[in-house]
Amino acid sequence: MTGPDVLDVARDAMTTLLILIAPILSIGLFIGLTIAFFQAVTQINEMTLTFVPKIIAVFSGLLFMMPMMGRQLGGLMERIADRIIAGG
Template sequence: MSEGDILDLMREMLWTTLIMASPILMVALVVGVVIGLLQALTSVQEMTLTFVPKLAAIAVTFWITMGTTGRLLVEFYQLRILSLVAGG
């Protein structure tokens, strides 16, 4: 396995990780901004007000995207990792 192959594999790993993590990160960002605006408008500075809804939104998003994320990870493993282990 050459350096180019290793760099290609690393690039594909990072891309796959970005695709898998982006829905959860986007939901966390949007919920955080909305709650921050709500807190700024109402002058309520409660820590649990930011933590609990964001945690709930992340959990729901993870649950919704779990099938797609798992399929993406299995496809990457089968197509790239197993072919390298098998010597292909």
């Protein structure tokens, strides 16, 4: 494998990583901002109020997005395997 091939695989892996984590991170961000706004309006400073809804939202988002994530990771593995077979 040459240098450009390694960079192509790394770029493909990073792109796949960004595609996988973007929905989950945006769910956490949205829930966090919503709760922070709620806390600012009501002046409730309970620390557990931020963690529990975020954890529930992120886990449900993971369960909902799991098929898409599996397809993306399977596609990445197929592309890497094709490069290994074609190069070897």
